[in-house]
Amino acid sequence: MKRYRELLATRFVKSLIVSAFPARMAYGMIGLCIFFKVERETNSVAIAGLAIGLNGITGALTAGIRGSMLDRWGQRWPLRIFVPSYALLILTLNIMHSQNLILIVAFVLGMTAPPINISVRPLWIDIVPRSSLRTAYALDTVSMNTATVIGPILATTLSLSSRPEFALIVAAFSMALGGGALAIHPVSNAWIPEKKDKGQGNLIRNKAIQLLMLEGIFIGIGWGAFNVAIPSFATLEEVPWRTGWVLASLGIATVVGGIFGGLVSNKVSSLISWRRIYLIWAALTIPLAFTYPGWSMAILGAAIGLVSGAGQVFYFEVLEAVRPKGSQASSLGWIWTVEGTFMAFGSALGGWICQHYSPRYALGLTTSMTLVGLLVIFIGWQRFQPANKIPTVEEDLNAQLDSTSDQFRH
Incomplete structure (x- = not known):
């Protein structure tokens, strides 16, 4: 844990993590907040699911556009526009009772989602030396995954309380607090987008990015089906409360796994580490379809999450x-x-498979899509060779000096 202590002693690290966390928690809450709000107003689980789907698909379809805005104009103004707009739309949704208006606001809400996570990630390069970048990414991952665990629990608790309207109010306040803090953070304000090389091609034409997108298609389909298969399986077996066991074990283990990831030696390249981890991850999904909503699924979920x-x-x-x-x-x-986008498709496909066949087939889809994703990475191995480089001592020293200079400039 010495690496984490050293990292947390670095200027701006603690404040950056703390600033972004409430906004990340708001993202963890919003799906279930919308679901329970719509179900309460319409008495329809189908309409509630449609609202979540509309919000999710518009959020996914516009994520790249929001990222491109940051790379063009920096973080200051995009965050200062998106954050208050998103918080106000959540509050607007909270006071609505019309089914059609609620669906419209849920749709627009996805398009205005502030780019919190994709804003934080590039900031680490400015404030920590290259030798600490792996640990910084691990800390960032732990923060994201912790919010993903806490957010749904808080959303469910508030939505099912005697004052369910507080759920969306807390989500709006969390986004305003965290997003606002990030928008005025000195590192975010000082961040300057990189200049493209002269004659550089379009991002989408980059072969490595194309492969990561192709891998994302299969992972999206597979794990979209997983997100539906778990609650469907538990509900069909008349043990719906066990969904919480499985998802909690998966979420908590993911947080712990992120911590361990940051402790891996820098003498092992990121590409080698990723390929090994991916192989183990894919192998662990093979028994998924043979588990049952209970201890077997919870234990396997924890292993997969780790x-x-x-x-x-x-x-x-x-x-x-x-x-x-x-x-x-x-x-x-x-x-x-x-x-x-493909995760939304995978969720729809998984729901259809669960309804017409069995949740076990949907879990089998998760396994098969993960294995195809692994195949894509192994076939395109050579495209990722820049990630196979291990920094020399001299490069690490130069990176530390650059990072120190950046901190003084901020």
Whole structure:
């Protein structure tokens, strides 16, 4: 844990993590907040699901656009426009009772989602030396995954309380607090987008980015089906409360996995680490269809989460190594656009499979799509070679000096 202590002692690290966390928690809350609000107003689970779907698909489709805005104009004004707009729309949704108006606001809400995570990620390069970047990505991953665990619990607790309207109010306040703090953070304000190289091609034409998008298609479909298969399986077996066991074990383990990912030695390249972790992750999904909503599924979910949390750290490192210049935010944004869009499709497909066949077939789809994603990475191995480089002692020293200079400039 010495690496984390050293990282947290670095200027701006604590404030950056703390600033962004409430906004990340708001994202963890919003899906269930919308679901319970719509279900309460319409008495229809189908309409509630439609509202979440509209919000999710518009958020995914526009993620790349929001990332491109950051790479073009910086973070100051995009965040200062998106954050209050999003918070006000949440409050507007909270006072609405008309089904059609609620669906329209949920749709627009997705398009105005502030680019919190894709804003934070490129800031680490400015405030920590290259030798600490892996640990910084791990800390960032832990923050994101912790918010993903806490947010749904808080949303469910408030939505099912005697004052359910507080759920959306808390989500709006959290976004305003966290997004506002990030918008005025000195590192965010000082961040200057990279200049593209002369004659540099379009981001989408980059072969490594294309492969990551292709991998994202399969992962989106597979894990979109997983998100529906777990609650469907538990409900059909008349043990719906066990959904919480499974998702909690998966979420908590993902947080722990992220911590361990940051402790892996820098002497092992990010590409090698990612490939090894991906192989283990894919292998762990093979028994999914043979588990049952209970201890077997919870234990396997924890194992998958542990490996997945570590894998996210190396994924960010690989992406940073292979992305073209001038795409610090848009590279991840456009990948999330592809993955999120196909995750919505995967959820719809998974729901159809669960209804007409069995949740086990939907879980089998998760496994098969993960294995195809692994195949894509292995086939395109050579495209990711920039991530196979291990920094020399001299490069690390230069990076530390650059980071120190950046901190003085901020």
